[in-house]
Amino acid sequence: xxxxxxEKVWIVASMVLIVGFIATITYGAVGPGIAxxxxxGGDINPDEINDDERFAEPGVEHVGGNEYExxxxxxxxxxxxxxxxxxxxxxxxFYVTSRDVTHSFSVVGTNVNTMVxxxxxxxxxxxxxxxxxxxxxCNEYCGEYHHTMEGKLNVVxxxxxxxxxxxxxxxxxxxxxxxxxxxxxxxNGMQEDLETTVSLEIGNQTQEEDVTVPGDGxxxxxxxxxxxxxxxxxxxxxxxxxxxxxxxxxxxxxxxxNESADGGDGDA
Amino acid sequence: MRNxxxxxxxxxxxxxKAAFWSSFIALAIGGVLGLVQALHRTDVFRFIQSPxxxxxxxxxxxxxxxxxTIFFLVGTFTWAVTTSLDRGVVDxxxxxxxxxxxxxxAALAGITIFSGFLESAPSILGSELNADVLxxxxxxxxxxxxxxxxxxxFVVGSWLAGVDWFRTWLAWRRENPDERIPLxxxxxxxxxxxxxxxxxxxxxxxxxxxxxxxxxxxESVNPLLTRTMFWYFGHAVVYFWLMPAYLMWYTMLxxxxxxxxxSDPLARVVFVLFLLLSTPLGIHHQYLDPGIAEGYxxxxxxxxxxxxxxxLLTAFTVVASMEHGAxxxxxxxxxxxxxxxxxxxxxxxxxxxxxxxxxxxGFSGMINAGMNINYLVHNTWWVVGHFHLTVGTAVALTFMAxxxxxxxxxxxxxxxxxxxxxxxxxxxxxxxxxxxxxxHRSGLFGLPRRTAEPQYQGFDxxxxxxxxxxxxxxxxxxxVILTLSLALFLLNMVxxxxxxxxESIPDNTYAxxxxxxxxxxxxLDNLKLWTAIAVVLVIIAYTLPLASIxxxxxxxxxxxxxxxxxxxxxxxxxxxxxxxxx
Numbered sequence: 001x002x003x004x005x006x007e008k009v010w011i012v013a014s015m016v017l018i019v020g021f022i023a024t025i026t027y028g029a030v031g032p033g034i035a036x037x038x039x040x041g042g043d044i045n046p047d048e049i050n051d052d053e054r055f056a057e058p059g060v061e062h063v064g065g066n067e068y069e070x071x072x073x074x075x076x077x078x079x080x081x082x083x084x085x086x087x088x089x090x091x092x093x094f095y096v097t098s099r100d101v102t103h104s105f106s107v108v109g110t111n112v113n114t115m116v117x118x119x120x121x122x123x124x125x126x127x128x129x130x131x132x133x134x135x136x137x138c139n140e141y142c143g144e145y146h147h148t149m150e151g152k153l154n155v156v157x158x159x160x161x162x163x164x165x166x167x168x169x170x171x172x173x174x175x176x177x178x179x180x181x182x183x184x185x186x187x188n189g190m191q192e193d194l195e196t197t198v199s200l201e202i203g204n205q206t207q208e209e210d211v212t213v214p215g216d217g218x219x220x221x222x223x224x225x226x227x228x229x230x231x232x233x234x235x236x237x238x239x240x241x242x243x244x245x246x247x248x249x250x251x252x253x254x255x256x257x258n259e260s261a262d263g264g265d266g267d268a
Numbered sequence: 269m270r271n272x273x274x275x276x277x278x279x280x281x282x283x284x285k286a287a288f289w290s291s292f293i294a295l296a297i298g299g300v301l302g303l304v305q306a307l308h309r310t311d312v313f314r315f316i317q318s319p320x321x322x323x324x325x326x327x328x329x330x331x332x333x334x335x336x337t338i339f340f341l342v343g344t345f346t347w348a349v350t351t352s353l354d355r356g357v358v359d360x361x362x363x364x365x366x367x368x369x370x371x372x373x374a375a376l377a378g379i380t381i382f383s384g385f386l387e388s389a390p391s392i393l394g395s396e397l398n399a400d401v402l403x404x405x406x407x408x409x410x411x412x413x414x415x416x417x418x419x420x421x422f423v424v425g426s427w428l429a430g431v432d433w434f435r436t437w438l439a440w441r442r443e444n445p446d447e448r449i450p451l452x453x454x455x456x457x458x459x460x461x462x463x464x465x466x467x468x469x470x471x472x473x474x475x476x477x478x479x480x481x482x483x484x485x486x487e488s489v490n491p492l493l494t495r496t497m498f499w500y501f502g503h504a505v506v507y508f509w510l511m512p513a514y515l516m517w518y519t520m521l522x523x524x525x526x527x528x529x530x531s532d533p534l535a536r537v538v539f540v541l542f543l544l545l546s547t548p549l550g551i552h553h554q555y556l557d558p559g560i561a562e563g564y565x566x567x568x569x570x571x572x573x574x575x576x577x578x579x580l581l582t583a584f585t586v587v588a589s590m591e592h593g594a595x596x597x598x599x600x601x602x603x604x605x606x607x608x609x610x611x612x613x614x615x616x617x618x619x620x621x622x623x624x625x626x627x628x629x630g631f632s633g634m635i636n637a638g639m640n641i642n643y644l645v646h647n648t649w650w651v652v653g654h655f656h657l658t659v660g661t662a663v664a665l666t667f668m669a670x671x672x673x674x675x676x677x678x679x680x681x682x683x684x685x686x687x688x689x690x691x692x693x694x695x696x697x698x699x700x701x702x703x704x705x706x707x708h709r710s711g712l713f714g715l716p717r718r719t720a721e722p723q724y725q726g727f728d729x730x731x732x733x734x735x736x737x738x739x740x741x742x743x744x745x746x747x748v749i750l751t752l753s754l755a756l757f758l759l760n761m762v763x764x765x766x767x768x769x770x771e772s773i774p775d776n777t778y779a780x781x782x783x784x785x786x787x788x789x790x791x792l793d794n795l796k797l798w799t800a801i802a803v804v805l806v807i808i809a810y811t812l813p814l815a816s817i818x819x820x821x822x823x824x825x826x827x828x829x830x831x832x833x834x835x836x837x838x839x840x841x842x843x844x845x846x847x848x849x850x
Contacts, residue, residue: 001533001787001788001789002533002783002787002788003531003533003534004530004531004783006584006588007530007531007534007581007584007585007588010580010581010584011577011581014576014577014580014581015577017576017580018573018574018576018577021573021576021634021637021638022569022570022573024638025569025638025639025640025641028638028640028641029562029640034640034643035562036555036556036562036565036639036640037555037556037557037558038558038560038561038562038565039558039559039560039561039816039820041558041559042820043559043820043821043826044826045826045827046826046827046828047826047827076831100408100831101406101408101409101831102406102408102409102491102495104556104647106647106714106716108713108714108727108729109713109714109730111640111643111644112643113556113643113644113646113647114556114558115554115556115557115558116558117491117492117495117557117558117559118408118491118828119490119491119492119559119821119825119826119828120492120557120558120559120821121558122558123558133727134727135724135726135727135728137714137716137724138716139646139647139648139716139717139718139719140406140647140718141322141325141402141406141409141718142409143322143400143409143831144318144319144322144400145318145319146322146718146719146720147318147719147720147721147722148721150724150725150726150727151726152726152727
């Protein structure tokens with residue numbers, strides 16, 4: 001075959017370019033470790049998402065150290081959760097699946113970008129070094145309001161981040177002269193123990209208790225409240241732990257032959 | 269004595285003319301819809317509802333990348349086979365048959381898509397007539413059965429066109445047993461072979477999975493499987509519509525430059541490489557898909573990178589041929605020869621500018637092909653910029669420039685206005701320059717593609733250079749210029765066609781070669797061998813990924829029903845619905 005000299009030079013140069021490209025990409029995979037979305041996430045039946053261990057309650061979970069897992073369910077035309085908060089200096093693995101059609105989960109301005117195909121779980125890991133706010137959008141057409149599908153990813157400073165949850169159980173009413181208990185339940189989603197103080201404010205009283213909530217566990221704190229310390233009628237209360245607050249109202253009522261307006265207790 | 273194509277093959281000329289006009293009609297409608305989209309997306313002028321944007325987008329995609337390109341292709345290939353074999357097709361009735369079949373298929377799919385604009389679309393076969401599923405029709409988005417049937421009929425029509433070209437070639441071979449396959453016919457045959465290989469995927473996907481499912485015969489689909497079968501076809505199709513442009517660059521552009529093709533053997537090598545590699549790389553469109561192991565993606569990437577070779581070789585041969593032509597015309601110096609090229613000829617200038625834009629497209633394509641860099645640009649407006657340089661310029665502008673040569677050949681009438689034609693191709697180049705540079709840049713900061721209103725409540729885009737407003741203005745301006753260019757093209761075609769006969773039409777010939785077929789080994793013409801290797805490469809690239817997708821999700825998926833998200837829903841309902849979900 002007759003090939004002109006210049007053509008030979010060109011062919012060799014082209015091959016060098018092509019091999020160079022492949023080498024660069026390979027380096028990206030094995031050097032900095034840029035992994036592709038692959039089949040690690042496994043598959044899932046879209047009808048069973050609500051019963052799935054991972055996706056039944058989508059959101060942020062702490063794995064340990066600076067590692068977190070975020071599960072997200074995409075559906076036309078929103079993400080659950082729609083707003084995600086993670087700490088800076090963290091390594092986050094996202095698990096995303098779809099309830100209906102094909103979507104994407106794309107964190108704008110980053111290389112967190114994956115297709116979300118029904119029946120499949122997309123898994124990808126990314127590092128977030130600095131606090132920042134990112135938009136999340138769907139860049140795969142998913143129906144007529146596709147353009148409204150968005151979310152937020154907030155990377156907050158490490159010391160402002162926790163996975164604490166507070167819930168409070170309390171009676172609405174107490175007979176004058178009795179005692180009641182207001183129980184605060186503090187859940188710690190982090191793997192490390194959480195040392196904190198739970199406080200209750202009621203009337204003009206404040207009670208405090210130091211607790212250690214174990215990693216990935218919860219702790220109950222019971223505050224005993226004596227009606228004698230309260231005013232007749234409504235008493236507002238607030239339970240506080242770190243930045244979390246729950247509040248309610250406790251009414252002190254007079255038992256037996258009371259003159260409360262409704263008097264409906266006796267209705268059969 | 270005039271010796272235009274019309275004089276040599278009057279019967280074939282009529283079919284080819286019909287195919288070109290079908291192509292122009294698709295171009296006209298699809299092009300205008302492009303303007304509607306550009307103005308809507310950029311918020312310059314919104315006169316449709318945003319949900320209708322996706323109907324417009326579906327029509328724009330299907331009409332331009334399937335109907336426009338492939339009708340032009342079948343016309344060009346029929347011309348190339350008959351011209352280079354110097355014999356007519358075996359039976360023009362067969363030629364008309366496949367052409368009509370393609371028209372029926374295109375019309376059926378087109379009507380189904382456009383029915384999506386109706387307030388209440390008619391119900392046929394138990395479901396509403398529409399297909400707001402875009403060009404990719406990813407399940408479980410579901411279209412009306414007519415959409416899928418239309419596509420299949422169109423593709424089968426193109427298969428029969430391939431049969432026609434092969435039949436004509438076999439008849440020629442019996443008459444000329446020892447001759448090499450003429451280069452244009454060689455290009456047609458190799459292209460047709462990989463078209464058969466790649467369309468098998470999408471046809472099976474439609475006939476086995478999507479059509480029965482949309483008719484309600486089967487209950488469920490495996491979305492990843494049908495998606496993978498689409499992309500098995502979806503990248504080869506881009507080479508399919510590119511090959512007529514390559515054919516023109518190899519066999520006509522050297523002639524218009526005033527010289528000869530630099531090398532026939534390398535042209536054959538290029539087309540053999542396309543036959544081998546254009547299918548086993550479709551997974552590079554699925555770099556970001558879950559459920560496909562990284563190794564398979566790597567194989568697709570390697571094949572993609574090696575497919576750069578034929579395009580790089582084409583760049584060399586085409587530029588070398590142009591230089592040869594320029595020197596024949598008295599051009600001198602290292603770069604001074606460029607001035608000697610026939611820049612006042614719209615056919616030459618259109619093709620040369622298209623080739624120049626294709627070089628730029630090659631660079632953005634290399635970025636897309638790099639699987640980990642692709643994370644940054646996947647499904648952003650960058651990709652739209654990329655394929656407006658490839659199919660939107662390299663292919664479309666070459667086709668329009670070629671039409672200035674073809675239509676006089678097919679009608680025996682002189683081109684209505686050469687100056688308007690020259691202005692038209694230059695305007696296309698300018699319009700695309702505005703539009704595609706802005707689209708590419710916007711992808712780098714994450715502006716999504718396929719979106720009616722890329723304005724979000726919770727965040728703003730942060731371009732490194734320029735502003736979102738400036739990018740939108742460039743796209744809108746580019747689209748207006750392109751539409752003007754398109755109008756001038758169509759005007760020229762209409763005026764030429766209604767003009768009067770002329771005796772001064774150039775002879776129907778194609779470019780001679782400096783280094784001819786005799787310089788290449790005969791094995792290059794062994795189509796059976798290359799087809800066999802191509803099939804083996806496809807088997808290597810696809811068996812394992814398909815097996816693991818079917819293994820995980822089953823042939824018909826885990827009970828995944830169709831979603832027709834295209835029926836009209838009150839936006840307020842959606843608003844409250846999404847509140848509830850939150």
